[in-house]
Amino acid sequence: GAVVSQHPSWVICKSGTSVKIECRSLDFQATTMFWYRQFPKQSLMLMATSNEGSKATYEQGVEKDKFLINHASLTLSTLTVTSAHPEDSSFYICSARGPRAGQISYNEQFFGPGTRLTVL
């Protein structure tokens, strides 16, 4: 149990285009999902926290108009990189947390396999 998927696993796009990355919790309902960015040989940096049915909370320094996050259902959150540029090339990872009561451990985040974005 507690499987999180991401799609696509890798994507190459031209500068100026938009790219959408999906994060799905396959066997549990995720009230909260998190989006991270990881540069080569660096740690994970939290970009935003996404709560189902409400606006995402962005970390300081993250442009919310550039990184659009939608969490329309309890099993799906999407990250759209708008007008992508080469500096947006990175590894994007999502994680999902279950609700406070019931189901699986409420205080654990389950990570997706990540999406490698390359902007030419």
Next chain:
Amino acid sequence: AQTVTQSQPEMSVQEAETVTLSCTYDTSESDYYLFWYKQPPSRQMILVIRQEAYKQQNATENRFSVNFQKAAKSFSLKISDSQLGDAAMYFCAYRSADFNTDKLIFGTGTRLQVFP
């Protein structure tokens, strides 16, 4: 604000030997969770072990154990009987026990090499 520090960018160990990875953190909270995550070359984050701050007993998961020193704000990971498959990046992480502010704060990571 909470911070997590991993002072060892790289470590190496011989197969079957024991290695300890260091982690220190800073927080003013009294209740929190600490984690060690493994990130192999596939880059899938894997939870290795978790420690609740209110528990004095150190967590253990098979070959993995921690030395949790709350007063010193130290949380080291010991890997016993190291295996080639243990080679990976290891991240220490902190999480508040407050459900409303429970984002993970990661350290910079330690790359572990395991030699046969």
